[in-house]
Amino acid sequence: MTKAINYIDPVCGMAVDPASAPAKTCYNGIELYFCAEGCRSKFESAPQDYVVNKRKGFWRRYLERLNKATGGNPPSCCH
Numbered sequence: 494m495t496k497a498i499n500y501i502d503p504v505c506g507m508a509v510d511p512a513s514a515p516a517k518t519c520y521n522g523i524e525l526y527f528c529a530e531g532c533r534s535k536f537e538s539a540p541q542d543y544v545v546n547k548r549k550g551f552w553r554r555y556l557e558r559l560n561k562a563t564g565g566n567p568p569s570c571c572h
């Protein structure tokens with residue numbers, strides 16, 4: 494049984510299944526999945542808005558959740 498990691502679409506806050514996510518991108522070495530291309534476009538046009546300004550604390554919670562789910566080894570797409 495594979496352990497599913499739930500990723501959160503940082504734009505709309507939806508849980509996204511990486512296996513079926515229609516869009517993904519990379520930010521600060523962390524893979525981010527989106528529920529739709531539209532959400533990815535929004536994120537890529539102003540990523541700092543989503544990880545810093547509009548959702549203060551989101552990024553920290555996201556990383557905490559990711560670390561918990563992956564045992565401290567979040568998947569990386571940058572290297």
Ligand SMILES: [Zn+2]
Nearest residue numbers: 502505528532
């Ligand atoms: Zn979305």
